[in-house]
Amino acid sequence: MKQPNILLIMTDQLRGDCLGYAGHPDVKTPYLDSLAAKGVSFDRAYSACPSCIAARAALHTGMEQSHHGRVGYEDNVPWNYTHTLASELAGAGYYTECVGKMHVHPLRNYLGFHHVDLHDGYLHAARYASVPYRESQFVADDYFYWLKQELGVTADVTDTGIDCNSYLARPWMHEEKYHPTNWVTDRSLDFLRRRDPRKPFFLMASYLRPHPPFDAPQYYFDLYKDKDLRPPFVGDWEDTEELMKNGRIFDSKTGPLDEELKKQAQIGYYACITHLDHQIGRLIMALIEQELYDDTLILFTSDHGEELCDHHMFRKSRPYEGSCRIPFLIAAGKNVLPDMKSGSVCHAVVELRDVMPTLLLAAGGAIPDTVDGFNLLPLGANPSGSVRPWLHGEHSYGEHSNHWIVTETDKYIWHSQSGKEQYFLLSEDPHELHDRIHDKSCRERIHKLRSHLATCLKDRPEGMSDGVHLIPGRPYPPTLPNATAE
Structure with missing residues (x-):
């Protein structure tokens, strides 16, 4: 059987419930809804160590956290894994490309990809004045380098005044084409243009949003600013002591005390999600127009979620559903997984470590003995099955x-x-x-x-x-x- 092209759509800080196909009453995601209608979605998908670095270690290595060794968040720790998703797919004959976020160390560690168009978002550890010139994010990060060429040396994503871990929200200040979400799609489309047509490709389109800053273009804010949004979930067990202490700190681990700021955070978060969805739509349409869709396997997921003021909490790293449950769906063109039960929902407990073995077996490759994850392809034909x-x-x-x-x-x-x-x-x-x-x-x-x-x-x-x-x-x-x- 012909090896399928593989598109891995990775997002950052996207909750498992903030999607139209997942039944959210407010968020609109028409393109992802369409993918779910054509594929299998997993409503019990988790990130076993829900923050950026550890989650991506599981994704790239197929290992559980005690084996890849990252059980929390720590920058500047070298990545020296022998077997990675990209290196194994390259060995199986794929041309491999990542566009967007890697969040590895050093920043230009390719992890086996043939090429990387890098944008890691705002990384404090790579922006401090003490960081050597070539290791600075302004040099090593392709998006920041490009943005300064386009808009001048002072241009930065912080021009909105919003921190990368903040619940504050406001619309993007430049033309939409300069937004990092658009940039990931633009560079992904350019990869499709310049790829080697004689080889199957593995493209990881790794988007930064809806991770803060909540800075979608104005159009997307307008979709939500006048809506009566569902309030955050607050149960009968929460302690408000930490909220009262830290609820006025813009980058705290709690949400804000101010009810209006809570709603603004929701508006900004949902705006980033719909903007992201529309840019994913551009990518899907390009596959169709270039007559690649029928031979392509698509896997969509995120590294972790966002509490978004549930239980008086904000950000991730917590054990609660808003933080650790993630979206996860598999869709495929008609020539790839003909037995897939389109539009079905699988309740099996799956995790990011399952991405690597699933994609390797779809490619006809071997699974290294270091991998802890499971192949999820059988669940496409039998969504009532389980893996753990x-x-x-x-x-x-x-x-x-x-x-x-x-x-x-x-x-x-x-x-x-x-x-x-x-x-x-x-x-x-x-x-x-x-x-x-x-x-x-x-x-x-x-x-x-x-x-x-x-x-x-x-x-x-x-x-x-x-x-x-x-x-x-x-x-x-x-x-x-x-x-x-x-």
């Missing part, structure tokens, strides 16, 4: 450090510094409004999930488990010793 009974997730996050076990129906959370536990019956309570950790009827189930977590952590270097009991308060650095192993 449960998934272990985690994130080193200071006092908010956490571990969790999630299944198709429920979730157990252990806060590793305090030892606090939570339990949510997701099948009845998908927005985690009611913590049932003290519900006697759930005691046996909680014990079982706790035991799974104790087993997962047994041989870890932090000493958080003896295999039977969980041990709180242990040091929990964001990077394990094996992260930089050759």
Whole structure:
């Protein structure tokens, strides 16, 4: 069988529920809805370590977090993995290209891609005055380099006055064609123009949005500014102490205290999503016009979600659905997966580590023995199937450090510094409004999930488990010793 072209559409900080096809009452995503109608969407997809670097390590290596060694967020740690998605596809005969975000170290580490058009967004660690010239984001990042050529040496994405982790929102200040979302599509289209037509291609279109800054063009803000938006989810277990303390800090880990600022954050976030959707639409239309769509496999996902003021929280790294549940769908042209049950929804628990084996097997390649993920292609023909009974997730996050076990129906959370536990019956309570950790009827189930977590952590270097009991308060650095192993 002819090797399919592969398009991996990667987004940044996109919640699993903020899509039209996922049933969101406010967000409009017509092009992604169309892809879902032609493919299989996974409504129990997760990022097991939900922040940019660790999530991308899982994507590029197919490993679970204790094996790739990144269990939190830490910049400037070298990436030295032997087997990566791009290198394996290149070995299988593919011409490989990434456009947009990589977020690896060093910045120009290609991870096996033949070519990278790089834009990592605003990276504090690559912009400080002490960073050597060639390692500066203004030099190494292709979008920033291009933007300064187009608009002058002072042009920057920070000209809006919005930080890259802020809940503040305002429209893009330049012409739309200069927006980083448009740039990723423009450069992806240019790749399709200059690709080697004798080879199948692997294109990773890696968009920065809807990660803050929430700065979509004015047109997209106007779509939402007068709508009565669904408010954030707040349950019966939240503590408002941190919100009261930090709710006026623009880049805090809580949402804002001000109700109007909460709505503005929603407007900006949704605006970025619809803008992103329209730019993805340009890419899909190009595949059709160039008569490539019928021979192309498309996988769409994100690195993690965004709390967006749910439970008085903002950003990611938390164990809750807004942070760790991600969109995930597979669609294909008629010559690629003829047995796919179009428009179906799969409830299997899947994770970013599953991307690599899925795409490698679609390409006819071999899966390295370092890969922990599963091939999801059989679920296209049988969406009622499953690949794992449960998934272990985690994130080193200071006092908010956490571990969790999630299944198709429920979730157990252990806060590793305090030892606090939570339990949510997701099948009845998908927005985690009611913590049932003290519900006697759930005691046996909680014990079982706790035991799974104790087993997962047994041989870890932090000493958080003896295999039977969980041990709180242990040091929990964001990077394990094996992260930089050759």
